[in-house]
Amino acid sequence: MARQQTYDVDQLKARVETxxxxxxxxxxxxxxxxAWTQTLKSxxxxxxxxxxxxxxxxLMLLVSQRPEIHHAxxxxxxxxxxxxxxKGEKAVHVLKPRFAKRAAATQSADEADxxxxxxxxxxxxxxxxxxxxxxxxxxxxRDFAEPxxxxxxxxxxxxxxxxxxxxxxxxxxxxxxxGDSTGAYGWFNRATKxxxxxxxxxxxxxxxxxxxxxxxxxLHGDADHHSRARKEVEAxxxxxxxxxxxxxxxxxFALPYVATWANGDVEELAAAGENIRRASMVILxxxxxxQADDEAEERAAA
Numbered sequence: 553m554a555r556q557q558t559y560d561v562d563q564l565k566a567r568v569e570t571x572x573x574x575x576x577x578x579x580x581x582x583x584x585x586x587a588w589t590q591t592l593k594s595x596x597x598x599x600x601x602x603x604x605x606x607x608x609x610x611l612m613l614l615v616s617q618r619p620e621i622h623h624a625x626x627x628x629x630x631x632x633x634x635x636x637x638x639k640g641e642k643a644v645h646v647l648k649p650r651f652a653k654r655a656a657a658t659q660s661a662d663e664a665d666x667x668x669x670x671x672x673x674x675x676x677x678x679x680x681x682x683x684x685x686x687x688x689x690x691x692x693x694r695d696f697a698e699p700x701x702x703x704x705x706x707x708x709x710x711x712x713x714x715x716x717x718x719x720x721x722x723x724x725x726x727x728x729x730x731g732d733s734t735g736a737y738g739w740f741n742r743a744t745k746x747x748x749x750x751x752x753x754x755x756x757x758x759x760x761x762x763x764x765x766x767x768x769x770x771l772h773g774d775a776d777h778h779s780r781a782r783k784e785v786e787a788x789x790x791x792x793x794x795x796x797x798x799x800x801x802x803x804x805f806a807l808p809y810v811a812t813w814a815n816g817d818v819e820e821l822a823a824a825g826e827n828i829r830r831a832s833m834v835i836l837x838x839x840x841x842x843q844a845d846d847e848a849e850e851r852a853a854a
Contacts, residue, residue: 567673571647575609577609578616579818588810589632591615592789595829596796599683599687600680601629604793604833609826610646614676617644623679623687635684643675702800704839706749710816712838713766719773720766722746725758737761742776756800763835764791770831781813782820786827793832798839805845 582591594615595604601623614690624644627637651666679687710723718841721744728750733739738749738761747765749758767790772783785808796802814821 556810564672565784567645568647568671570674571613571645574616575647576612576693576818578612579609579822583811583814583818583821585815586809589792589807591825592807594622594826595832596793598797598836599623601687603632604829606646608829611829612822612825613646614644618678618699621678625678626676626728629670630682630684630735633685633687634655635679635682637677637682641677641681641799643677645673645675646670646777648674702756702759702798704754704759704800706755707764707841708726709759709762709766711833713762713835715836717766717770717834719745719769720747723749723762725749725751725762728752738765740765740773742769745769745773760791760800760805763794764788765805766835767791767831768827768833771827781808782824785813786824789828790831793828794835797832797836806848818820 570828577617582588591612594611603614603621603624605758606614614624621644625633625724627643630637648671649668650670650672652668706725710725713720714723719742722745723764728773736750737753737757738747740747747762747769749762749765751758753761764787767787768783771786772778778786788805788807790807792802792807795805810821814824
């Protein structure tokens with residue numbers, strides 16, 4: 553029989569407030585530490601139970617409860633995957649939005665028929681709290697490959713991106729020409745929705761450059777709504793997550809210190825983190841389409 557967890561109203565309110573307090577503490581700690589790289593590594597895990605499938609805020613909430621967590625799912629979801637939660641294991645919790653149907657009289661033409669009315673908590677269990685059948689694909693980040701042995705190619709990513717990435721209509725991989733910026737190995741043109749990647753760099757660097765420019769297209773292709781500093785943080789961090797998840801050495805990535813670009817703004821940090829998570833999932837899903845996920849609605853942003 554599936555395990556049922558019920559809370560009375562006061563218990564639920566207390567758990568929600570505890571979760572919000574833990575989340576605020578985790579985000580503030582991130583502003584004052586050099587933990588940004590570790591946060592990105594937490595996103596860089598493949599598979600339908602990866603915590604990167606949750607919103608950035610819920611991802612941070614999971615890490616605040618179990619710092620080494622990479623995979624999480626509900627009791628029922630683990631059972632569906634052939635695994636069982638060990639007796640006595642304590643659940644971790646994320647915030648689950650609660651919606652109510654909007655009254656027709658107050659609903660404008662461009663509004664959805666549901667509105668956010670509060671939060672509940674969703675109990676989850678980490679992979680290491682379960683026993684049973686192994687997961688596919690690999691449940692931990694792959695060992696870094698030597699650059700020349702990297703399995704993915706620019707052409708493969710180009711074809712996948714053209715088929716599924718928003719705001720990208722053309723990707724040109726070519727040699728450097730007179731007039732090209734001497735300091736750039738690639739760029740995204742928002743007006744033409746096109747990307748150029750130059751070939752005067754090793755293949756693995758060309759791949760990372762294309763991921764960086766795809767992040768710009770996905771996140772910044774429809775409007776000029778961020779500072780240049782934040783755009784570059786989002787693009788380079790997305791490239792880090794994707795390359796790390798695929799096994800490419802990310803030691804040379806230039807990730808800025810969080811406190812510098814976020815200026816102490818926790819909301820700015822959380823919004824950027826969600827953008828990075830979203831763009832990374834779009835690119836990884838283009839390369840390796842995910843399996844059906846029965847918990848998709850439960851992973852809604854908190």
